[in-house]
Amino acid sequence: MNKEALKPYIKWGVLSLFSLCALYVVMVIHMTGRPVLAVLVMTGFFLTAYIYTSAKAYTFRYLFPGLVGMGLFVVLPLAYTINMSFTNYSSTNLLTFQRATNYLLDETYRPAGGDSYRFTLHPAGDDYRIQLVSDGSGAHYLTEPFALPVDQTVYLDAAAVQVGEAALESLDSALPVREVIQHRNSLQEVVVQLPSGAEVGMAGLREFATVLPLFKAEDDGALVNQVTGEVLRPNFESGFYETEAGERVPPGFRVQVGLNNYERIVNDPAFQGPFVRIFGWTVAFAGLTVLFTLIVGLGLAVLLSWEKLNYRGVYRLLLFLPYAVPGFISILVFRGLFNENFGEINLILDSLFGLRVSWFSDPALAKTMILIVNTWLGYPYIMILCMGLLKAIPNDLYEASSLAGVGPLGNLFKITAPLVMKPLLPLLIASFAFNFNNFVLIALLTGGRPDFIGTTVPSGTTDILVTYTYRIAFEDAGRDFGLAAAISAVIFIMVAIMSFINLRVMKVDRVEAR
Amino acid sequence: MAMVTGTSGRVRVIAAHIFMVAFLALILFPFLMIISISLRPGNFASGSLIPTEISFEHWALALGIPYELPDGRVLQPPFPVLLWLWNSVKVAFWTAFLILVLSTTSAYAFARMHFFGKRTILNSILILQMFPAVLALVAIYAIFETIGHYIPWLGINSHGGLILAYLGGIALHVWTIKGYFDSIPKEIEDAARVDGATPFQTFRYVTLPMAVPILAVVFVLAFVMAIIEYPVASVLMQTTDQLTLAVGSRFYLQEQRYLWGNFAAAAILSGLPITIVFLIAQRWIVSGLTAGGVKG
Numbered sequence: 001m002n003k004e005a006l007k008p009y010i011k012w013g014v015l016s017l018f019s020l021c022a023l024y025v026v027m028v029i030h031m032t033g034r035p036v037l038a039v040l041v042m043t044g045f046f047l048t049a050y051i052y053t054s055a056k057a058y059t060f061r062y063l064f065p066g067l068v069g070m071g072l073f074v075v076l077p078l079a080y081t082i083n084m085s086f087t088n089y090s091s092t093n094l095l096t097f098q099r100a101t102n103y104l105l106d107e108t109y110r111p112a113g114g115d116s117y118r119f120t121l122h123p124a125g126d127d128y129r130i131q132l133v134s135d136g137s138g139a140h141y142l143t144e145p146f147a148l149p150v151d152q153t154v155y156l157d158a159a160a161v162q163v164g165e166a167a168l169e170s171l172d173s174a175l176p177v178r179e180v181i182q183h184r185n186s187l188q189e190v191v192v193q194l195p196s197g198a199e200v201g202m203a204g205l206r207e208f209a210t211v212l213p214l215f216k217a218e219d220d221g222a223l224v225n226q227v228t229g230e231v232l233r234p235n236f237e238s239g240f241y242e243t244e245a246g247e248r249v250p251p252g253f254r255v256q257v258g259l260n261n262y263e264r265i266v267n268d269p270a271f272q273g274p275f276v277r278i279f280g281w282t283v284a285f286a287g288l289t290v291l292f293t294l295i296v297g298l299g300l301a302v303l304l305s306w307e308k309l310n311y312r313g314v315y316r317l318l319l320f321l322p323y324a325v326p327g328f329i330s331i332l333v334f335r336g337l338f339n340e341n342f343g344e345i346n347l348i349l350d351s352l353f354g355l356r357v358s359w360f361s362d363p364a365l366a367k368t369m370i371l372i373v374n375t376w377l378g379y380p381y382i383m384i385l386c387m388g389l390l391k392a393i394p395n396d397l398y399e400a401s402s403l404a405g406v407g408p409l410g411n412l413f414k415i416t417a418p419l420v421m422k423p424l425l426p427l428l429i430a431s432f433a434f435n436f437n438n439f440v441l442i443a444l445l446t447g448g449r450p451d452f453i454g455t456t457v458p459s460g461t462t463d464i465l466v467t468y469t470y471r472i473a474f475e476d477a478g479r480d481f482g483l484a485a486a487i488s489a490v491i492f493i494m495v496a497i498m499s500f501i502n503l504r505v506m507k508v509d510r511v512e513a514r
Numbered sequence: 515m516a517m518v519t520g521t522s523g524r525v526r527v528i529a530a531h532i533f534m535v536a537f538l539a540l541i542l543f544p545f546l547m548i549i550s551i552s553l554r555p556g557n558f559a560s561g562s563l564i565p566t567e568i569s570f571e572h573w574a575l576a577l578g579i580p581y582e583l584p585d586g587r588v589l590q591p592p593f594p595v596l597l598w599l600w601n602s603v604k605v606a607f608w609t610a611f612l613i614l615v616l617s618t619t620s621a622y623a624f625a626r627m628h629f630f631g632k633r634t635i636l637n638s639i640l641i642l643q644m645f646p647a648v649l650a651l652v653a654i655y656a657i658f659e660t661i662g663h664y665i666p667w668l669g670i671n672s673h674g675g676l677i678l679a680y681l682g683g684i685a686l687h688v689w690t691i692k693g694y695f696d697s698i699p700k701e702i703e704d705a706a707r708v709d710g711a712t713p714f715q716t717f718r719y720v721t722l723p724m725a726v727p728i729l730a731v732v733f734v735l736a737f738v739m740a741i742i743e744y745p746v747a748s749v750l751m752q753t754t755d756q757l758t759l760a761v762g763s764r765f766y767l768q769e770q771r772y773l774w775g776n777f778a779a780a781a782i783l784s785g786l787p788i789t790i791v792f793l794i795a796q797r798w799i800v801s802g803l804t805a806g807g808v809k810g
């Protein structure tokens with residue numbers, strides 16, 4: 001069979017298969033009640049099909065995978081973060097409006113004069129059964145077997161049983177309260193329907209009782225408290241249901257709060273104070289790291305490319321080791337080695353010079369330690385890149401310079417450095433940005449400590465902007481995700497401005513225009 | 515290079531060797547220390563750098579084997595290190611592979627093709643990848659929780675979800691590969707085109723083979739980056755059996771339960787697979803490239 005003749009069939013076969021899969025996915029999404037998402041996904045599939053079938057979109061066949069990947073995995077989280085920075089998303093306003101409403105509607109109360117029952121939990125094979133004994137009449141009820149744990153409301157039918165009846169006699173003995181406590185969250189989801197039609201729920205560790213929903217939804221969205229008659233209305237500015245008197249009823253829900261979070265960054269002294277100092281250290285830290293790693297990395301790469309040097313393979317292998325060992329482990333290793341009391345580094349310094357260096361409690365020394373560790377961690381990356389780039393420099397250039405009598409240093413500054421710099425520059429900028437946000441190093445090595453004295457928000461002398469943000473968002477009880485997202489957005493803007501300046505200053509643009 | 519080597523040349527070589535050895539001693543100090551720590555008994559410093567007594571307790575525990583002390587007590591492995599290691603390697607491999615698949619053709623397009631908005635897109639990529647995942651942690655968590663409602667194996671606490679989250683690292687790699695394509699002379703491709711190759715054939719059979727070294731570099735970088743990634747994994751992975759090594763290993767150095775010796779053994783153990791991957795890829799990283807192409 002001719003391969004060329006088969007081609008159109010393969011093409012249309014693949015296309016039909018793709019369309020079928022796409023339609024299925026879109027249908028599934030639509031069925032789950034998300035029409036907007038379904039349309040978006042559908043558009044995406046159409047675009048994909050168009051790009052890979054139309055001759056006009058040829059260039060985009062190459063671009064498409066990368067662009068889609070970046071759209072989904074880089075742009076989407078960013079956009080979501082920025083969106084979140086305009087909300088009050090935090091530990092007090094965690095739920096969506098719908099879920100907060102459902103939470104309130106699920107609340108129950110025990111009406112006065114309702115029946116109450118002593119309950120016991122009995123194992124039945126792998127399942128469980130509940131026995132209820134009415135406090136009033138002393139009647140016994142036994143539920144059908146059910147499995148634990150449960151994570152949503154389950155309705156169980158209970159049948160009346162007489163004392164002495166086989167079902168009751170053969171029942172395994174009741175579980176102790178200790179085990180009931182373990183299943184408490186599940187048991188609270190259980191609603192037992194008695195033969196009379198009454199529904200009872202868990203009212204205590206030993207008690208089931210008639211329960212009724214505490215709130216009733218009105219048509220206009222208000223919730224009426226069935227006990228006090230209070231009317232709760234959702235306030236979409238504060239993100240809470242509020243009584244007429246303005247009292248907030250938790251749980252709160254997420255709402256758009258406009259620029260509130262950004263105003264807090266600018267106006268709240270708790271954030272301004274350390275911010276400038278932390279920003280300064282962040283820039284210094286990132287800049288010095290790039291400088292040190294470049295010097296060490298390029299120097300080693302040049303040395304390793306020197307053909308007269310024997311054992312280059314061994315050297316190269318050993319020099320790569322800091323990069324081959326995962327950074328999070330190296331950082332923890334250094335954390336142990338630099339330990340002020342038990343660390344091996346202080347052990348050596350002590351025995352040689354009688355020094356006990358306070359690497360973690362002195363700000364300047366802590367910063368020095370961070371730079372040492374980060375240069376150690378970062379130089380192999382630059383070295384790998386430089387060695388790849390050095391390979392691309394034609395040997396003729398060195399042959400020519402050798403004939404002209406230029407020495408190794410001349411080669412380095414006249415040929416190697418200029419040729420390597422051009423492709424390396426965007427990577428150095430990226431390295432700067434990476435270190436600007438080098439969360440793992442700071443978080444695992446010093447955790448930002450030693451802390452500033454007298455600040456309300458936890459912040460330290462070795463904190464960089466991201467760890468500062470992280471501490472505000474996650475080490476504070478408030479877990480103010482909205483505020484954290486806003487600060488993240490501010491950091492993003494700063495990084496974007498810096499890199500734009502870099503691009504202009506270094507005229508990468510002009511290079512690209514060629 | 516000149517074939518005649520003078521005395522100054524030999525002195526230079528020897529000086530370079532001395533420098534290398536001294537530098538390596540400094541660089542490798544933490545490794546030597548950690549090996550020593552992993553072999554000394556107990557979890558606390560004994561006061562000497564070289565262990566006076568060799569004990570394999572930490573190694574046994576890191577490999578998941580219970581260890582019996584001389585006094586009869588049996589130490590149980592504190593954590594499933596090998597499982598964490600496997601999780602990490604699995605996630606990192608797929609991440610690196612998918613990043614290569616997604617980024618290579620776009621990098622080629624950026625290096626060789628002309629289209630509207632190219633410069634803008636390139637610059638925005640450069641800026642975009644400077645916004646690290648750690649700043650979008652809450653967003654990432656929320657997004658993957660939503661995805662998990664529809665596709666559980668891509669949701670929270672799934673390796674699929676983690677791999678997907680790691681694909682955000684693609685931008686840097688597009689730039690790296692593009693930079694390399696830029697350095698390959700266009701003349702080679704023109705020659706192929708003159709011979710009647712289609713644009714895709716030119717890319718597939720001429721340019722791509724020449725780019726293998728940078729692809730290997732990118733694969734290794736993406737792999738290592740996925741292995742060492744900590745913030746996203748710590749948010750997305752929740753149960754012990756799903757943890758990656760990066761998230762799990764911090765449990766060794768808790769204040770209340772400081773397992774310095776056990777940590778040392780586990781650290782060495784986990785450094786090995788990545789070193790091995792690196793050694794395999796190194797062959798391509800070093801092999802000669804364009805020099806041969808243009809001359810030939």
